[in-house]
Amino acid sequence: MNFTTQMDAARKGIITREMAVVARKECVEAASLRGLVAEGKVVIPANKNHTSLDPCGIGQGLKTKINVNLGVSKDCYNIEAELEKVRCAVELQADAIMDLSCYGKTAEFRRKLLEVSPAAIGTVPVYDAIGLYDKELEAITAEEFLEVVEQHAKDGVDFMTIHAGINRETVARFEKNKRLINIVSRGGSLLYAWMKLNDRENPFYMYYDVLLDIFRKYDVTISLGDACRPGSLKDATDASQVQELIVLGELTRAAWEKDVQVMIEGPGHMSLNEIIPNMLLEKKLCHGAPFYVLGPLVTDIAPGYDHITGAIGGAIAAANGADFLCYVTPAEHLRLPTLEDMKEGIIASRIAAHAADVAKGILGARRWDDAMSEARRDLDWERMFELALDPEKARRYRAESQPENEDTCTMCGKLCAVRNMNKVISNVII
Numbered sequence: 001m002n003f004t005t006q007m008d009a010a011r012k013g014i015i016t017r018e019m020a021v022v023a024r025k026e027c028v029e030a031a032s033l034r035g036l037v038a039e040g041k042v043v044i045p046a047n048k049n050h051t052s053l054d055p056c057g058i059g060q061g062l063k064t065k066i067n068v069n070l071g072v073s074k075d076c077y078n079i080e081a082e083l084e085k086v087r088c089a090v091e092l093q094a095d096a097i098m099d100l101s102c103y104g105k106t107a108e109f110r111r112k113l114l115e116v117s118p119a120a121i122g123t124v125p126v127y128d129a130i131g132l133y134d135k136e137l138e139a140i141t142a143e144e145f146l147e148v149v150e151q152h153a154k155d156g157v158d159f160m161t162i163h164a165g166i167n168r169e170t171v172a173r174f175e176k177n178k179r180l181i182n183i184v185s186r187g188g189s190l191l192y193a194w195m196k197l198n199d200r201e202n203p204f205y206m207y208y209d210v211l212l213d214i215f216r217k218y219d220v221t222i223s224l225g226d227a228c229r230p231g232s233l234k235d236a237t238d239a240s241q242v243q244e245l246i247v248l249g250e251l252t253r254a255a256w257e258k259d260v261q262v263m264i265e266g267p268g269h270m271s272l273n274e275i276i277p278n279m280l281l282e283k284k285l286c287h288g289a290p291f292y293v294l295g296p297l298v299t300d301i302a303p304g305y306d307h308i309t310g311a312i313g314g315a316i317a318a319a320n321g322a323d324f325l326c327y328v329t330p331a332e333h334l335r336l337p338t339l340e341d342m343k344e345g346i347i348a349s350r351i352a353a354h355a356a357d358v359a360k361g362i363l364g365a366r367r368w369d370d371a372m373s374e375a376r377r378d379l380d381w382e383r384m385f386e387l388a389l390d391p392e393k394a395r396r397y398r399a400e401s402q403p404e405n406e407d408t409c410t411m412c413g414k415l416c417a418v419r420n421m422n423k424v425i426s427n428v429i430i
């Protein structure tokens, strides 16, 4: 039987190769996964032209996934350095990579990325339009924005961020309800400027149907961008953010009518106590579509440590409904991340995702923790290194501080509670 998208196949009762792969990796039944794809509660971003893809599923009942942002900018234009980051991200088990290149002709990097990456690839075409057409923002036509989308789809991009929710209604709400830090989404700010300069509706909202036809043709998952995501704790859960989320819910239904898979993007900066209500709001207003969050960063005061502020928020978000975490690096708000920044960001996000999976009861998640605890009880350092999320760091730390007694560490030495309890217990039992 023929099908266009994963969602179309699922609705026709077909279990695609991608669904079978995802079901096997997640240890879930392919038939129930198919049902969730049909309902829009799980997406499998898998562009027909991305031949090196190892598909992954994002959404209800599946492991929390993480995304890594990469890409060149005007100040740091080094394609080789970014490709090195791609290799490292894949090695560190990133589930998806977004190419956020925002300078020059980005096609070369994007195509290389698609050639080598088994991880799903995402882009934000509105950034590319600026460099590609080499003209002022206001002079770019709606048709040109759509041409860029089609080019990315043809190249094999699996999901694209489209800020279609910042329409005239959202803009009016934003202007009426002043914010501390305005719009901090790069794509959102560009579209706001374009709308103002041209006094026109958002081109992606205006031509949403045409856009969906492109997404359907190549099976690109639409990641509905949150132009009004809060950039400070003060702006969280405000009128602009909620207004946009309502529009995104309507756009989700329209996409599903054309069998286009949808994810919803979310905050941003947000205090801890607002995270759970925000997860509920998204699931309600967007009809259970997978939620992809950037952070959330739970405080604004820690530049240099935002991989930590993001991981705290990410763990709470994912334990309460978020399905996909966009990593945050220590370089957030400061510079383009280096390879080391990227590594720290990935590890922090993976910790957040795993902690949430344990809390959600995702099959097999706890087994990993239990295995580590057994190795700790047995003071089996080799096994601990094998199981560690970052084996290299764990090994290095131990090597850098050698204890007098091999079966302890330099923290407590002879007072090692684990070793002493093992001895006492075994003697008592004997």
Ligand code: SF4
Binding pocket: 408, 409, 410, 411, 412, 413, 415, 416, 417, 418, 419
């Ligand atoms: S020495 Fe202390 S910190 Fe080190 S393994 Fe034993 S109990 Fe744990």
